Amino acid sequence: MGDDLKILIVNNDPTIRETLRDLLEPRGFHVRTAGDGIEALRCFDQAALDLVFTGLHMPRMGGMELLNRLKQRYPEVFVVLLTGNGTTELALKETSQAAFDYVLKPLDQKGLFALIDRVAEHKRFWKKSIYPHEDRRRTYRFENIIGKAPQMLDIFHRIQDVASADIPVLVTGESGTGKELVASAIHYTSTRKGGPYIKLNCASLPDGLIESELFGHEKGSFTTAVAQKKGRFELANGGTLFLDEIGEMPFQMQAKLLRVLDDGNFERVGGTKTLHSDVRIICATNKDIYQVVKERRIREDLFYRINAASIHLPPLRERGDDILLLTNYFVYVYAQKNNKNIKGLSKESYEIFMSYGWPGNVRELSNVVEQAVVFSKGSEITPDRLPEYMKKDFQPKKFVLHLYSRSLPLAESTLIRKVLDETNWNLKQAAKELEIARGTLYSKIKKYNIKRTSP
Numbered sequence: 001m002g003d004d005l006k007i008l009i010v011n012n013d014p015t016i017r018e019t020l021r022d023l024l025e026p027r028g029f030h031v032r033t034a035g036d037g038i039e040a041l042r043c044f045d046q047a048a049l050d051l052v053f054t055g056l057h058m059p060r061m062g063g064m065e066l067l068n069r070l071k072q073r074y075p076e077v078f079v080v081l082l083t084g085n086g087t088t089e090l091a092l093k094e095t096s097q098a099a100f101d102y103v104l105k106p107l108d109q110k111g112l113f114a115l116i117d118r119v120a121e122h123k124r125f126w127k128k129s130i131y132p133h134e135d136r137r138r139t140y141r142f143e144n145i146i147g148k149a150p151q152m153l154d155i156f157h158r159i160q161d162v163a164s165a166d167i168p169v170l171v172t173g174e175s176g177t178g179k180e181l182v183a184s185a186i187h188y189t190s191t192r193k194g195g196p197y198i199k200l201n202c203a204s205l206p207d208g209l210i211e212s213e214l215f216g217h218e219k220g221s222f223t224t225a226v227a228q229k230k231g232r233f234e235l236a237n238g239g240t241l242f243l244d245e246i247g248e249m250p251f252q253m254q255a256k257l258l259r260v261l262d263d264g265n266f267e268r269v270g271g272t273k274t275l276h277s278d279v280r281i282i283c284a285t286n287k288d289i290y291q292v293v294k295e296r297r298i299r300e301d302l303f304y305r306i307n308a309a310s311i312h313l314p315p316l317r318e319r320g321d322d323i324l325l326l327t328n329y330f331v332y333v334y335a336q337k338n339n340k341n342i343k344g345l346s347k348e349s350y351e352i353f354m355s356y357g358w359p360g361n362v363r364e365l366s367n368v369v370e371q372a373v374v375f376s377k378g379s380e381i382t383p384d385r386l387p388e389y390m391k392k393d394f395q396p397k398k399f400v401l402h403l404y405s406r407s408l409p410l411a412e413s414t415l416i417r418k419v420l421d422e423t424n425w426n427l428k429q430a431a432k433e434l435e436i437a438r439g440t441l442y443s444k445i446k447k448y449n450i451k452r453t454s455p
């Protein structure tokens, strides 16, 4: 064990600090301790840390304030709330304001080690820091894909699994979610990485040209074919071919594609010789592929052939703190490029970023950050540098439920509590918003012992 994990324990109770230290150090973890939030932040000024266990109530700066500061400045760090046994109720109430990655009782050893395992596992995927001269920050990335959300960790695993399997892979997800990045990560972690990586966007070509792009043509096979040309299948021999927007592949081409996928054989346009190519294909689409199949725009047999394995990228809005992780990364990249000294988002911008829906996903985030960086004068990105449409629907206290704690009861009770607060305990209205019967709501309030805090 050990894995070089750097852990910070923040608590004003020295017994808790030392108990945890005694538990962790013998297992090879680097442990630091702090008595409150202020001391904790100071530790971050000195070294990169991976995991923070913090209590809630401490002199000077408590756990909530520490969490908020860390999330804004170091979204790459995992923050775990240690609740004392009786204060769980209070802890749950406060987690509805901002999200801890996990909530744990200090003496729950099994939970503690399971959690550390998870963070260590994530760390296995880290490449060298993308922040070359700054060791205080790290970023989670696998190849060029940045991510810390649990769904992204699953995707990193999946990429490794399919990379070694040498089967066709279908990558799906909304526009801008990183499908192309995933395709190249598969190629570059597979045994074919020494071979060529060739791409073709099926939507960008007129129907007549796609066949010659895929399979090549012989000289004189059509009027503009002034010389022999190799197609993508031939060029990708020994490597990987990425077919983007496969849902746009003309129907009459699909039978030919199926054939080459079956046995690797094809002919150039206007050619008679059968050629052979050893290619692994990866396809991508931002369409609902089942709908495309249903509408018969893609042959069912072809669909099953290309979908031997699949990877689905979640929209950015479902990735919680990854929004901040990516934001910090893009701020860093564009500040370097434009020679600016910008550290990150201001508090108001941070709230706008976390509640905005990001329909264009990571691509949109990258564009928004680039523009803001170019036009910013100070050291932070303030809301006046953000496009109007992002601010239009923004309500400062809009609730974002982060589902990082994997506890369903915690997620459920947090949501119920929040909706009750927002509806001023109007049970009828709250039940409607929660889409449950009023009786069900009532029994859940009792089950979780939810109490009204303000009149």
Ligand SMILES: Nc1ncnc2c1ncn2[C@@H]1O[C@H](COP(=O)(O)OP(=O)(O)OP(=O)(O)O)[C@@H](O)[C@H]1O
Residues within 6 Å of the ligand: 144, 145, 146, 147, 173, 174, 175, 176, 177, 178, 179, 180, 181, 182, 285, 286, 326, 362, 363, 366
């Ligand atoms: N997790 C990520 N980490 C870093 N950069 C990312 C990530 N996801 C996407 N990007 C960047 O966002 C942009 C869009 O990604 P990409 O082209 O892979 O999206 P896509 O899913 O193929 O979109 P489309 O369906 O529109 O083709 C690229 O510049 C890419 O580098």
Ligand SMILES: [Mg+2]
Residues within 6 Å of the ligand: 179, 180, 244
């Ligand atoms: Mg793409």
